[in-house]
Amino acid sequence: MKLFFSSTSPYVRKVMVCAHELGLSSQIELLPAKASPVERDKSLVDKNPLGKVPTLITHEGISLYDSRVICEYLNDIGSGHLFPQDKSQKWEALTMQSLGDGLLDAALLARYETFLRPKELCWNEWVNGQIDKIQSSLTYFESLTLADKFHIGQITLACSLGYLDLRFEHLNWRQSHPKLKAWFEVISQRESVAKQWALAS
Amino acid sequence: MKLFFSSTSPYVRKVMVCAHELGLSSQIELLPAKASPVERDKSLVDKNPLGKVPTLITHEGISLYDSRVICEYLNDIGSGHLFPQDKSQKWEALTMQSLGDGLLDAALLARYETFLRPKELCWNEWVNGQIDKIQSSLTYFESLTLADKFHIGQITLACSLGYLDLRFEHLNWRQSHPKLKAWFEVISQRESVAKQWALAS
Numbered sequence: 001m002k003l004f005f006s007s008t009s010p011y012v013r014k015v016m017v018c019a020h021e022l023g024l025s026s027q028i029e030l031l032p033a034k035a036s037p038v039e040r041d042k043s044l045v046d047k048n049p050l051g052k053v054p055t056l057i058t059h060e061g062i063s064l065y066d067s068r069v070i071c072e073y074l075n076d077i078g079s080g081h082l083f084p085q086d087k088s089q090k091w092e093a094l095t096m097q098s099l100g101d102g103l104l105d106a107a108l109l110a111r112y113e114t115f116l117r118p119k120e121l122c123w124n125e126w127v128n129g130q131i132d133k134i135q136s137s138l139t140y141f142e143s144l145t146l147a148d149k150f151h152i153g154q155i156t157l158a159c160s161l162g163y164l165d166l167r168f169e170h171l172n173w174r175q176s177h178p179k180l181k182a183w184f185e186v187i188s189q190r191e192s193v194a195k196q197w198a199l200a201s
Numbered sequence: 202m203k204l205f206f207s208s209t210s211p212y213v214r215k216v217m218v219c220a221h222e223l224g225l226s227s228q229i230e231l232l233p234a235k236a237s238p239v240e241r242d243k244s245l246v247d248k249n250p251l252g253k254v255p256t257l258i259t260h261e262g263i264s265l266y267d268s269r270v271i272c273e274y275l276n277d278i279g280s281g282h283l284f285p286q287d288k289s290q291k292w293e294a295l296t297m298q299s300l301g302d303g304l305l306d307a308a309l310l311a312r313y314e315t316f317l318r319p320k321e322l323c324w325n326e327w328v329n330g331q332i333d334k335i336q337s338s339l340t341y342f343e344s345l346t347l348a349d350k351f352h353i354g355q356i357t358l359a360c361s362l363g364y365l366d367l368r369f370e371h372l373n374w375r376q377s378h379p380k381l382k383a384w385f386e387v388i389s390q391r392e393s394v395a396k397q398w399a400l401a402s
Contacts, residue, residue: 036330037327037330037331037334038326038327038329038330039330040330040333040334045337048300049300049303049334049337049338049340049341050300050303050304050307050334050337050338051334051337052303058292062292062293063296064292064295064296065296065299065300065303066299066303068269068295068299069292069295069296069299072295073292076288087277091259091263091265091270091274092263094265094269094270094273095264095265095266095270098266098267098269098270099249099250099251099266102250102251102253102266102267103251106251112327117324117327118324121322121323121324122322123318123319123322125239126238126239126318128239129237129238129239129240129241130238132241133238133241133250133251133252136246136250136251136252137250137251139250140250
């Protein structure tokens with residue numbers, strides 16, 4: 001398999017954490033891609049019209065995206081348990097993934113606004129709205145009892161917190177979220193997670 | 202069940218088309234919500250920290266989001282066939298959903314840039330990048346053989362094209378996509394789809 005890839009993309013990290021957990025990472029060839037919303041990477045657009053990473057090319061040559069689809073596909077071919085089948089756990093895990101992805105979408109939009117857009121065109125209310133989404137999401141995650149199990153919801157949360165460390169250090173999320181801080185300390189030592197953090201440093 | 206709702210949200214429409222297809226729409230009470238990325242709706246944020254529609258409150262009082270999770274949940278409780286189980290069809294349908302959602306994400310960002318953001322802060326390159334994503338996606342969809350079956354990928358495509366009609370009439374997508382035009386004409390007559398179009402008119 002081939003994966004269009006950027007080492008700092010949190011959505012790519014989700015995929016790679018899943019691949020490591022499932023013992024599939026050695027089967028994935030990484031193809032570096034320049035995915036930017038204003039300068040599109042033509043080789044990537046040929047495989048995914050959105051021009052976004054991660055995009056997976058399967059053994060059969062089929063393009064799969066986005067991270068949610070790829071993670072579920074890897075879980076399927078690796079006969080994994082990252083997507084719970086039990087109904088109560090399933091919807092909880094998928095909604096947790098959705099919230100983590102939503103936190104990341106907001107973080108990416110805030111980052112584009114402050115690091116990609118010309119400074120004179122920055123709209124503070126937009127950035128504040130995105131940061132508020134991040135904060136509300138963190139407050140909610142802090143209220144959860146994060147069990148020891150490691151499913152797609154928890155993987156997404158780990159990648160979200162890792163991205164805040166990479167790009168939003170000034171938010172200092174650990175200070176007001178002690179339970180998340182403790183959980184993330186443990187999770188970051190997991191081999192599948194630690195390997196992804198190392199890639200971007 | 203209760204659904205936080207906006208009549209023009211294409212993601213809400215996805216959910217409602219699924220609900221109609223599955224015979225579940227009469228079980229869903231609609232709760233109007235003002236989901237804006239800069240002015241957040243507190244009653245919605247209490248149930249979904251991202252403050253986005255659609256958000257579903259299940260019979261058991263559990264919050265589910267986003268549209269992908271809700272659609273799959275409704276398909277499950279309605280014992281539907283909108284999410285193919287056959288492996289080859291499954292990944293095709295989910296990637297098609299992902300592409301339709303990505304087209305919509307780009308369309309929403311372009312709309313926020315031109316209708317929500319103060320005019321003097323508009324960045325043309327950003328809008329052009331989003332429109333280019335829409336165009337690449339349409340070109341790809343035009344190349345597909347869209348079978349008669351009606352799964353989550355096709356529902357998402359229908360809602361994407363409906364949103365372009367609602368907000369991007371000037372793109373005139375029918376002119377250069379005759380196969381999509383013909384397909385959409387047929388699909389729009391389906392009761393589940395026609396009902397959603399009527400809601401926003």
